[in-house]
Amino acid sequence: MKTTIAKIGQYEGQEVTIGAWLAGKRSSGKIAFLQLRDGTGFIQGVVVKAEAGEEQFQQAKNLTQESSLYVTGTVKADERSPSGYELVVSHIDLLHAATDYPITPKEHGTEFLMDHRHLWLRSKRQHAVMKIRNEIIRATYQFFNENGFVKVDPPILTGSAPEGTSELFATKYFDEDAYLSQSGQLYMEAAAMALGRVFSFGPTFRAEKSKTRRHLIEFWMIEPEMAFVEFEENLEIQEQYVAYIVKAVLDACQLELNVLGRDTSKLEQITAPFPRIHYDQAITFLQEKGFDDITWGDDFGAPHETAIAEHYDKPVFITHYPTSLKPFYMQPDPERDDVVLCADLIAPEGYGEIIGGSQRIDDADLLKQRIKEHQLSEDAYKWYMELRHYGSVPHSGFGLGLERTVAWLAGVEHVRETIPFPRLLNRLYP
Numbered sequence: 001m002k003t004t005i006a007k008i009g010q011y012e013g014q015e016v017t018i019g020a021w022l023a024g025k026r027s028s029g030k031i032a033f034l035q036l037r038d039g040t041g042f043i044q045g046v047v048v049k050a051e052a053g054e055e056q057f058q059q060a061k062n063l064t065q066e067s068s069l070y071v072t073g074t075v076k077a078d079e080r081s082p083s084g085y086e087l088v089v090s091h092i093d094l095l096h097a098a099t100d101y102p103i104t105p106k107e108h109g110t111e112f113l114m115d116h117r118h119l120w121l122r123s124k125r126q127h128a129v130m131k132i133r134n135e136i137i138r139a140t141y142q143f144f145n146e147n148g149f150v151k152v153d154p155p156i157l158t159g160s161a162p163e164g165t166s167e168l169f170a171t172k173y174f175d176e177d178a179y180l181s182q183s184g185q186l187y188m189e190a191a192a193m194a195l196g197r198v199f200s201f202g203p204t205f206r207a208e209k210s211k212t213r214r215h216l217i218e219f220w221m222i223e224p225e226m227a228f229v230e231f232e233e234n235l236e237i238q239e240q241y242v243a244y245i246v247k248a249v250l251d252a253c254q255l256e257l258n259v260l261g262r263d264t265s266k267l268e269q270i271t272a273p274f275p276r277i278h279y280d281q282a283i284t285f286l287q288e289k290g291f292d293d294i295t296w297g298d299d300f301g302a303p304h305e306t307a308i309a310e311h312y313d314k315p316v317f318i319t320h321y322p323t324s325l326k327p328f329y330m331q332p333d334p335e336r337d338d339v340v341l342c343a344d345l346i347a348p349e350g351y352g353e354i355i356g357g358s359q360r361i362d363d364a365d366l367l368k369q370r371i372k373e374h375q376l377s378e379d380a381y382k383w384y385m386e387l388r389h390y391g392s393v394p395h396s397g398f399g400l401g402l403e404r405t406v407a408w409l410a411g412v413e414h415v416r417e418t419i420p421f422p423r424l425l426n427r428l429y430p
Contacts, residue, residue: 006040008075008085015090017072018043021122022063024105032060034089036071041255042124044078045071045087052090059092066098066122082255117421118430128256129417132249133406137201139248140222143241144199149224152191152198154184160380167207180205185397186329186384188225189360192395193387199224201402211425212302213414214352216403218423225397231331231341231359234396235317238345238355239272241400242315246270249409262411266349269313276317279339282308299325306350315354319343328370331359351408357398364388 001016008016023042024035034045049057063069073089103119113120120126144151157171157178169180184200191198200223208215224241226234246267249257257264277285282304286294289307294300300308300318309316320339323332330340342358361367367388371381378385406418416422421430 004040005036005038005043005083008043008083008087011075012077012085013075015072015074016087017070018087019095020045020069020071022065022067022069023122023124024065025060025063027061030057032057034060034063034071036087037122037124037127041083042127043083043085043087044081045073045089047089047092051088056090056092059094060089063092063094064098065101065104066119068095068098069093070095082258114416114422114427115429121420124259126417128253128259129406129410129412130420131256132253132410133402133418135249135252136245136402136406136409139245140199140201140241142248143244144224147197147237149197149199150191150195152188152195152200153202154181154187154191154200154223156181156203160377167209169205169207182206183221183399184223185225185399188223188397189384189395190387192225192227192397193391193393196228197224197226209425213416214302214404214407216415216419216422216424219415219419220402221399222402223397223399225395227393227395229396230394231396234357234359234398235276235319235343236273238317238343238357238398239274239315242274242345242355243270243272245405246409257410260410260412262409266313267409270315274314274317274345275312276319276343277308279318279320279322282318285311297322297324302350302352305344305346305352309346309348309350309352313348315345315347317343317345326358328374328376329358329360329367331361332366347404347408349408349411351404353401354404354408355398355400357396359394359396362388362392362394364392 001011003011003016003018005018018038020036020038022034023037026033030049032047036043036045047057047060070093071089072091073087076086076088077084078086102116157173158181159178168182171178182204184202188198188200203218204221205218250264250267283294283296286304286307291304320333321342323338323340326340326342330342333339333341340358344353345355347354364385367385371378403415403418407415412418416424
């Protein structure tokens with residue numbers, strides 16, 4: 001019976017065959033222990049000389065790291081195994097003998113591992129991170145499908161920028177200028193006017209020359225937009241969504257979380273509702289904490305966000321930022337035009353902002369004014385303005401950065417480990 005490591009528990013006591021790679025090995029006298037992986041998981045194969053025979057035993061001892069093979073053996077329950085099972089090997093069919101595999105059990109520097117990212121992904125730790133990433137994506141689709149959202153795919157090539165603050169990657173689109181998308185939001189607003197509640201999941205690009213552990217040049221965003229949804233309801237949907245994906249990871253990825261040494265007790269506290277702090281209160285809080293350099297109107301950096309987050313056990317919304325700090329499309333607070341109806345969701349444990357969201361301006365005159373104030377091209381945004389001319393409604397949305405969310409849930413220090421092939425300031429290889 002051919003199967004996978006993930007399904008091997010269904011065949012306890014039976015003989016099965018798996019296609020696998022040799023992640024590592026050790027031998028003790030007349031027994032060889034093979035660490036096998038097949039993409040679905042890891043398992044130990046035990047080769048007993050007296051049972052498998054001299055030829056198979058010697059072949060097992062001579063196997064090299066990352067050689068590919070078919071392994072046949074009997075599935076045996078083993079409480080010491082992370083998977084709960086091991087394979088008592090009776091036959092090995094070598095497919096390809098790997099030589100001089102560069103990533104050995106010794107310590108390697110980060111740059112070396114990044115240069116060999118195509119191989120580093122095979123390690124148990126990186127495998128665990130990718131499985132957690134996959135579960136977040138799976139749960140994202142499930143949450144939005146269950147809540148009446150329609151998946152819409154905005155363009156990656158655009159003729160304008162939704163947020164004028166970040167550097168853009170420019171390219172030629174035949175005889176005109178184009179840019180790699182830094183957000184699908186504006187297009188998602190158009191989709192929401194057609195389909196009510198929509199979400200996108202796709203790559204975004206920011207040409208920011210940042211080297212922090214929270215930044216990537218290319219990353220993936222989940223961006224919902226909702227017609228007839230105002231500020232408060234927008235926050236409620238965000239916290240329900242985040243609580244949903246946290247629970248999904250806890251339910252489906254215990255093995256991976258254990259591999260990473262993640263303290264899951266902190267994740268088990270993540271239930272809606274989340275605490276909120278007004279920007280005004282945040283400024284006062286930071287000043288009382290000794291951040292003497294921060295004044296009203298300043299944006300928050302990583303140390304400020306971390307100080308605020310450490311005050312709470314759950315993600316915290318920082319709401320009502322000054323209008324001057326935020327993009328042109330955000331709805332002003334009806335009681336104060338110096339702040340907007342927006343919120344950043346800050347993850348606990350120093351992982352920073354994972355969501356930015358707001359109610360969007362629905363008044364055509366105000367939006368036109370904002371476009372002029374930000375010195376944006378009225379021609380480029382003509383289609384966006386038309387959304388306010390033909391049945392404008394209150395609407396809201398947000399964007400969740402997938403890699404920062406993976407880093408937080410997996411307990412990984414740097415976002416470069418949370419995407420298969422990271423694009424960093426000085427890295428475009430492999």
